[in-house]
Amino acid sequence: MFLHYPRAFDVVIADRLYTSAPFFHTITAHGKQVIAVLKDDRRDLMHDALALFRQQPPTIFHHDNVTRQCWDMEGFTTWPQVAKEGPCCQLS
Numbered sequence: 001m002f003l004h005y006p007r008a009f010d011v012v013i014a015d016r017l018y019t020s021a022p023f024f025h026t027i028t029a030h031g032k033q034v035i036a037v038l039k040d041d042r043r044d045l046m047h048d049a050l051a052l053f054r055q056q057p058p059t060i061f062h063h064d065n066v067t068r069q070c071w072d073m074e075g076f077t078t079w080p081q082v083a084k085e086g087p088c089c090q091l092s
Contacts, residue, residue, distance in 0.1 A: 002030040011035060019045075021081035045079060052076065 011033045014023065019036045027034045038046050058069035 006030075021079070024082045049076065 009032070012027050012035070014034060014036045016037045019038065024034055024036075038049065052073050053071040056071065056073065058071050061068045061070060
């Protein structure tokens with residue numbers, strides 16, 4: 001897909017099943033971004049991400065009767081198997 005349609009998409013959204021270093025390496029090697037869901041089975045990543053989020057207040061969005069808090073930070077380097085520094089986001 002990367003070879004035949006290199007501009008078809010910029011971001012890959014993946015469930016926790018794809019939260020692996022080889023998957024991240026493949027996607028980022030082609031110049032794409034990855035959004036992945038973290039779950040409790042990756043406690044080390046969750047712990048470090050939550051520590052990053054405590055360093056800044058959230059951006060708050062209101063839509064109808066729903067309020068969302070958003071954190072978006074650069075510099076997530078906790079995962080040693082993924083050598084590339086990346087962003088870390090949380091939505092609650």
